Amino acid sequence: MSTLLLSRGDVAELLNMEEVTGVLEQTFREHAAGRAQMVPKVYVKLEKGDFRAMPGAIPGAAGVKWVNVHLENRELGLPSIMGIFIYSDPNTGYPLAIMDATELTAYRTAATSAIASRYLARTDSRTMGLIGAGRQSYMHLESHARVFSLEEIKVYDMRPEAAVALISSFPRFNIKEASAEETAASDIVCTLTPATAPVVQASWVRLGTHIDAVGADAPGKQELDPALLRMARVVVDDVTQACHGGEINVAVSRGLFTKEQIQGTLGEVIAGIKPGREGDGDITIFDSTGLSIEDVATARLVYEKATERGGYPSIDIV
Ligand SMILES: NC(=O)c1ccc[n+]([C@@H]2O[C@H](COP(=O)([O-])OP(=O)(O)OC[C@H]3O[C@@H](n4cnc5c(N)ncnc54)[C@H](O)[C@@H]3O)[C@@H](O)[C@H]2O)c1
Structure with missing residues (x-):
């Protein structure tokens, strides 16, 4: 051997x-x-x-x-x-x-988000917002385009040249650069930055939105306004990892969100053990930390x- x-x-x-x-x-x-x-x-x-x-x-x-x-x-x-x-x-x-x-x-992270979006987003989702235009953003666009008929994609990056490069790589899509606020007003929003302070404010997000919160994968990282977590159904990939280093880690450590407020794991939603989205007006969040x-x-x-x-x-x- x-x-x-x-x-x-x-x-x-x-x-x-x-x-x-x-x-x-x-x-x-x-x-x-x-x-x-x-x-x-x-x-x-x-x-x-x-x-x-x-x-x-x-x-x-x-x-x-x-x-x-x-x-x-x-x-x-x-x-x-x-x-x-x-x-x-x-x-x-x-x-x-x-x-x-x-x-x-790159593949497994984007594929996992697409699975989460398939189970948690509204089935009639047609618009997608990409916050962050690095490697994961390219992969998330690919993985979601397989699952949803995307009519409009908005992309925001603090480095405009990164957004421009992403847009020029996908001539087949209706994709344009936008502000963080405009990008967050999409049916499916993927946050894909290494931010340590909220990039998406709660007031920007419409009822019915699904968010794949992917960037926060270590203690101290966060991309979402903690108020958003309390308004949403939060599904995690793994409870222990999410509390330690996922999107919810900062809010949990400050007492703004608790482990008990987690709706369930992605596996539990897929297996039908826990409910995911229950109505078109729900905001759902998938907290992706990335599992071994x-x-x-x-x-x-x-x-x-x-x-x-x-x-x-x-x-x-x-
Ligand atoms: N959850 C998971 O399983 C998983 C897996 C891989 C990567 N990640 C995380 O996802 C994030 C993105 O990974 P990547 O490989 O695409 O990184 P990358 O470096 O290729 O891209 C990150 C992009 O975010 C932009 N950015 C940084 N701070 C920003 C801010 N505050 N507002 C707007 N844009 C900002 C950068 O300009 C850059 O274009 C990282 O934090 C990484 O650790 C998570």
Whole structure:
């Protein structure tokens, strides 16, 4: 046996949004049924960023992601988020593959938001607002366009050039630059910034809106006015991770929102254990922190496809 080595290009070529969405929906069902194992992210704080270790296992697959967030990397021509994933056989512990996790993260995060939007947004949603125009914004537009007939997309970024670049990459869509307030007045809003203070005010959000709050994935990060959390049905990917480092973490630490006010997990909504949206006038929020089991499931998909296709390099580590 040997260990497959899969580059960022290999992973990008092997993944597609439709398949990732399919395996992740099943993974959230496993999470709700208590059949998935994960420990909350372990953070290593550094002067210019941080590292996160994310181990997890689902039936038949296990692994760990080692991923950074270094926001000044753009100036060096490097992505702000880079990761590697070690995919292991859960029965023997054998390291079956070492693969890029940058693409893995990009795909699984956007696919998860699209699943959340499918379960929580109004089915007649036609407008989308993207707050932040970085890598995740491109992926979220791709993942949502598969699920909704988007008639109008607005994008806001504090760096107008980022919004312009995004718009020019999607000539097939009716997409335009807008203020944060105009962008928040959409049927589906995805917040995709590393902000540590609210970018979206409660008064800007219309009844019936669904928000995928994705940017806050570490303690101290937040993108939404805490008043919005209290007006909405808040669904999280994982309760412990969300309270520690998700969109709700700052509000929870200040006593403005409590764990008991969480409506349920995405897995529970998918499995029908907890209700999601109950009326067209509800505001729903999905607090995405990013789960290790999303990475494990996506890595298994990559590994299986790479094995089937063949021709990838490998090394004898053990
Ligand atoms: N929940 C998850 O699973 C998950 C997964 C991956 C990334 N993330 C988080 O999502 C965020 C975006 O990731 P990315 O890879 O797209 O990053 P990126 O660096 O590629 O893009 C971030 C964009 O946000 C803009 N921005 C920063 N602060 C802003 C503000 N206050 N208002 C408006 N725009 C602002 C930047 O100009 C940039 O264009 C990060 O915070 C990242 O940590 C979460």
